[in-house]
Amino acid sequence: MSTPNNRRPDLSIDGSRLRRRFEELNEIGATDRGGVNRPALSDANKETRDTLVTWFCDAGLDVRIDEMGNIFARREGTDDRAPVLAGSHVDSQYNGGRYDGVVGVLGALEVVETLDDAGVETYRPVEVVVWTNEEGVRFQPDMLGSGVYTGQFDREYAYDRTDKSGDRFGDELERIGYRGETACVADDPYCYFELHVEQGPYLSERDLSVGVVEGVYGFSWLNARFTGAADHAGPTPMHLRTDALVATADVIQAVRRLTAATGTDLVGTVGSVDVSPNSINVIPEEVELTLDLRSYDNGTVDDAVEQIEREMAWAGEREGADWDLEEIMRVDAMPFDEDCTATVEAAAEAVGAEYMRMVSGAGHDANYLNEICPTSMIFVPSEGGVSHTEDEYTEWEDVVVGTDVLLQAMLAKSEER
Missing domain, CATH: 3.40.630.10 (Zn peptidases)
Structure with a gap:
């Protein structure tokens, strides 16, 4: 000593x-x-x-x-x-x-x-x-x-x-x-x-x-993807769209709601978004995004990852889009x-x-x-x-x-x- x-x-x-x-x-x-x-x-x-x-x-x-x-x-x-x-x-x-x-x-x-x-x-x-x-x-x-x-x-x-x-x-x-x-x-x-x-x-x-x-802090890095259907932005009615970016926007907002509502030290960030085909007049077919979730409590990070998985499922169901979520790095x-x-x-x-x-x-x-x-x-x-x-x-x-x-x-x- x-x-x-x-x-x-x-x-x-x-x-x-x-x-x-x-x-x-x-x-x-x-x-x-x-x-x-x-x-x-x-x-x-x-x-x-x-x-x-x-x-x-x-x-x-x-x-x-x-x-x-x-x-x-x-x-x-x-x-x-x-x-x-x-x-x-x-x-x-x-x-x-x-x-x-x-x-x-x-x-x-x-x-x-x-x-x-x-x-x-x-x-x-x-x-x-x-x-x-x-x-x-x-x-x-x-x-x-x-x-x-x-x-x-x-x-x-x-x-x-x-x-x-x-x-x-x-x-x-x-x-x-x-x-x-x-x-x-x-x-x-x-x-x-x-x-x-x-x-x-x-x-x-x-x-x-x-x-x-x-x-x-411990953290979880997640890689997520939504897959919808590309189509023309003009003639495609709203009720027939499967827009991967709309589903992504739901999850981005969910991250902010989650960190505000837990009453913990949890912080969350969507740091990158890759939209395809990324054209002004085409409905987005696929979006990849990354999420960063951090807390000094490992259980809080675990709970947040589970909640994001639920949010992905709900957003995909609402928009009719396929989705997947992968944890690419975890540090306690x-x-x-x-x-x-x-x-x-x-x-x-x-x-x-x-x-x-x-x-x-x-x-x-x-x-x-x-x-x-x-x-x-x-x-x-x-x-x-x-x-x-x-x-x-x-x-x-x-x-x-x-x-x-x-x-x-x-x-x-x-x-x-």
Whole structure:
């Protein structure tokens, strides 16, 4: 367990150095509206990786790259024990935000350099990690790098994922030079911390600098389809139509009604709709749609999936359309390790941060790391709750406070016997 003797409240990170690195890194793939465009394994993602590897080497860290392109940068301890890991990702959404993932990677590097500057030796090694394809925007599913590392996915399954252009993940990893030789297998880390922007409104609404994250929502991703009959939009009477888009609209409205009526933390989203033949004067014959249902209670997600199945059946019957529904991904709600979470909370108190305990509505690499080692997260505010867009913004003072919390948490765990 952690003790106050494991902390150095007098120690703090160099916010100016962190800011310089942040600005320099975000020149890569910068967009006109102030965001970044660095999807996984793109040329911009390669350049970002190259820059980080240079910085890791300049800091005297031992860098290794595994066969999924995950990057590990190790600072040795006085004893060769299981390391304390911290990091995040640097792939982005298409035209995404500058903070998402980046603050976790650069924050962990800043922790290492702060320890070096102060001449602090840690009992355990500490490692900065950069995970591959966290966003899942180019290659689905998301969190492929950490997923293979923790045994959630097979390596060949990951290599065979393709983007919309048909490019294979494995081929693109080879193309950018980041298919490493180290096996992508977890090497028994002691614990894992991830600093990240909240991607929600709660810290911003309460004017707090830090979220101590207790766990992550579970979710179900569903792929649905309605099949009706195409016909001319003019001469076909309304009572003779089998309109797949009308049935789809019923389900979309049902999702909003369901989330409003349950009295739980359930959230639901219809994120994509593909209409065929998608012509102004043809009745839609087929519609494919995706649904995302989330809650911190697994039973609530189960109930919501069952209700959506009923809504699909009712909508299909009303319109005379065939339908099918498939769950394409399911992740259970996951509490983080209480000792790691308490370590983060004590670190927040040590640096005088205004904080709250909370859960995350979004998934992170920490989800999978929590399966193999004690894990927790540190959130800093997303102004107005905005994320995954170019408008994403976090006050720099909050980034500095969050990184100071990361420093104290990593230092505490790195001294544990």
